[in-house]
Amino acid sequence: MKSPNLVLDKADPGDDVAARFDYQHSYAAINAIRLTTGEGNLNEVICENHEDFLLKNSAGKFIGTQIKTRKITLSPFRASEAQVTNALGKFCLLDQKFPTCFEGFDFTTNHAFWENEQSLNNLPWLLTTLRQRGGIKGLRENSPLRQYVEGIASSTNLSPQNVAATLIRTTVRGHEAEITHIRSNVQEALCECPGIEELPYATVAAIAKALVQLAREASAKTLRGPITELFAPGTDLKQAVDDQLLAGKRICKADVLAIINRFKGGSKPFQDINVSALVTPSDAPADLVIAFRKLAKGGVEAGRVTNIEDRVRSFEALFLEWSRKYGVDEARKRYNNVLAAVQFEAAEAHAGAEKGGEPYGSAMFGVLAERLMARARDDRDQLHGCRPEHLIGAAGLLTQQCKTWWSPHFKVAEDAP
Structure with a gap:
C-alpha cells in the first residue's frame, strides 16, 4: 500500500x-x-x-x-x-x-x-x-x-x-x-558589505535569512508602531492605521544594520549550529550543499566558502580539458592523483588545526591553502600543472564527498543542536 x-x-x-x-x-x-x-x-x-x-x-x-x-x-x-x-x-x-x-x-x-x-x-x-x-x-x-x-x-x-x-x-x-x-545571491550581496567576508559563513547565512524574513514581513500588512498611537485622543484611526501599515512596509539602512550587528555579536558555538536548517539547497550550489554545511560547521569565513564554488568549477573545467586532450581514462587518472594529493594535505592541515580547539575550520583553511600553494609550486609536474585554485577546488570536492572535514564528524543531512 x-x-x-x-x-x-x-x-x-x-x-x-x-x-x-x-x-x-x-x-x-x-x-x-x-x-x-x-x-x-x-x-x-x-x-x-x-x-x-x-x-x-x-x-x-x-x-x-x-x-x-x-x-x-x-x-x-x-x-x-x-x-x-x-x-x-x-x-x-x-x-x-x-x-x-x-x-x-x-x-x-x-x-x-x-x-x-x-x-x-x-x-x-x-x-x-x-x-x-x-x-x-x-x-x-x-x-x-x-x-x-x-x-x-x-x-x-x-x-x-x-x-x-x-x-x-x-x-x-x-x-x-x-x-x-536567489538565496545564494543574497549571501553574495552581503559579502559586498565592509567586513562581512571575514565573518564566519554560518553567521553570514543567518544574516541573509534574517534579511529575507525582514523583506517578507515588510511585504505583509504589518502595523509598525505602538498601539497607543491608534487610539490616542483626537486621532484619525483610519489615517493612523494607514500610517503604521506604510511604516511596516519600509526598510531603511538602520533596519539592515540592526540585523547585521545582532548576528555579528552572536556567541552561539558553531558545534551547536543546525547547519542543515541554516544551509539548504536554496542557500548553496545544489551539488555542494554538503560541503557548504561542513565548512559552516567549522567556522570558515564567508569569503572563503563562497569562493569554493569558483575553485571547484575551475578544477572541473581542467578535468574536461584533460579529457579533450588526453582522453577520459588519462583525465580520470590525473583527476584521482590530484584528489589523493590534496586529501593528504587536508588531513595534515586538519590534524594540526584541531589541536587548537573548536572551531578550527578557519585555521585549517589557512594552513591548507599554504600547503597547497607550496605543493603546486614544488610538485608542478606530479600535479599535472595544477594551479593553487585547482587544488582548493579539489579540496571542495573532497569536502562534498565527506573525505575532508573542517570540524569533528557529524550527521550532515540530519544535523540537530
Missing part, C-alpha cells in the same frame, strides 16, 4: 508559489543590502506598495520594480505576452498617478527575454530603440515600435506620448537562473 508521505504530489502548486514569493522577498533583501553599501544612492526599500517594491533614493525619487518568475525550462518572456504588457501598462499608470516622482522603472525576472529578431516580441530591442529615438514621433504606422506603444496606450487609456515617456525610463533584467538560486 502506498503512503502519501512517500509519493510526490506533482499537481499541488503550493511549493511553487512559495518559491516565487521567496524569490521576490530575496530580491528585495538584496536591494535592502544596497542601503548599507551606498550602491544606487538608495535610502529606503518599500515593499508591496503600488509595485512589488519601490526603491527611494536620496533625492526623493523612486524606481518602481516588478518581479516576474518563470520556470527556467519554459521559453523566455516575449514583449507581446499579456504578463509583460500588463506590467508595463501598470508602470505607465503609476507614472501618471504620481507625476515627476519616478526616476525609472525596473522589470526583473529570474528567466530571460526573447531576443531572436527585431520584432514585437523583442522587449529589450523595443525599449532600447525607443530610448535611442526619444519617442515614436516620425515612425510609420506599421512600425513595430509604434504599434507596441500604441497598444499599451489603448489598454491604459493613456496617450502614446505618455506611454513612451515611461517606457524610455524602463529597464529589464533577466538573470537566467532557477528561482531557488
Whole structure:
C-alpha cells in the first residue's frame, strides 16, 4: 500500500508559489543590502506598495520594480505576452498617478527575454530603440515600435506620448537562473558589505535569512508602531492605521544594520549550529550543499566558502580539458592523483588545526591553502600543472564527498543542536 508521505504530489502548486514569493522577498533583501553599501544612492526599500517594491533614493525619487518568475525550462518572456504588457501598462499608470516622482522603472525576472529578431516580441530591442529615438514621433504606422506603444496606450487609456515617456525610463533584467538560486545571491550581496567576508559563513547565512524574513514581513500588512498611537485622543484611526501599515512596509539602512550587528555579536558555538536548517539547497550550489554545511560547521569565513564554488568549477573545467586532450581514462587518472594529493594535505592541515580547539575550520583553511600553494609550486609536474585554485577546488570536492572535514564528524543531512 502506498503512503502519501512517500509519493510526490506533482499537481499541488503550493511549493511553487512559495518559491516565487521567496524569490521576490530575496530580491528585495538584496536591494535592502544596497542601503548599507551606498550602491544606487538608495535610502529606503518599500515593499508591496503600488509595485512589488519601490526603491527611494536620496533625492526623493523612486524606481518602481516588478518581479516576474518563470520556470527556467519554459521559453523566455516575449514583449507581446499579456504578463509583460500588463506590467508595463501598470508602470505607465503609476507614472501618471504620481507625476515627476519616478526616476525609472525596473522589470526583473529570474528567466530571460526573447531576443531572436527585431520584432514585437523583442522587449529589450523595443525599449532600447525607443530610448535611442526619444519617442515614436516620425515612425510609420506599421512600425513595430509604434504599434507596441500604441497598444499599451489603448489598454491604459493613456496617450502614446505618455506611454513612451515611461517606457524610455524602463529597464529589464533577466538573470537566467532557477528561482531557488536567489538565496545564494543574497549571501553574495552581503559579502559586498565592509567586513562581512571575514565573518564566519554560518553567521553570514543567518544574516541573509534574517534579511529575507525582514523583506517578507515588510511585504505583509504589518502595523509598525505602538498601539497607543491608534487610539490616542483626537486621532484619525483610519489615517493612523494607514500610517503604521506604510511604516511596516519600509526598510531603511538602520533596519539592515540592526540585523547585521545582532548576528555579528552572536556567541552561539558553531558545534551547536543546525547547519542543515541554516544551509539548504536554496542557500548553496545544489551539488555542494554538503560541503557548504561542513565548512559552516567549522567556522570558515564567508569569503572563503563562497569562493569554493569558483575553485571547484575551475578544477572541473581542467578535468574536461584533460579529457579533450588526453582522453577520459588519462583525465580520470590525473583527476584521482590530484584528489589523493590534496586529501593528504587536508588531513595534515586538519590534524594540526584541531589541536587548537573548536572551531578550527578557519585555521585549517589557512594552513591548507599554504600547503597547497607550496605543493603546486614544488610538485608542478606530479600535479599535472595544477594551479593553487585547482587544488582548493579539489579540496571542495573532497569536502562534498565527506573525505575532508573542517570540524569533528557529524550527521550532515540530519544535523540537530
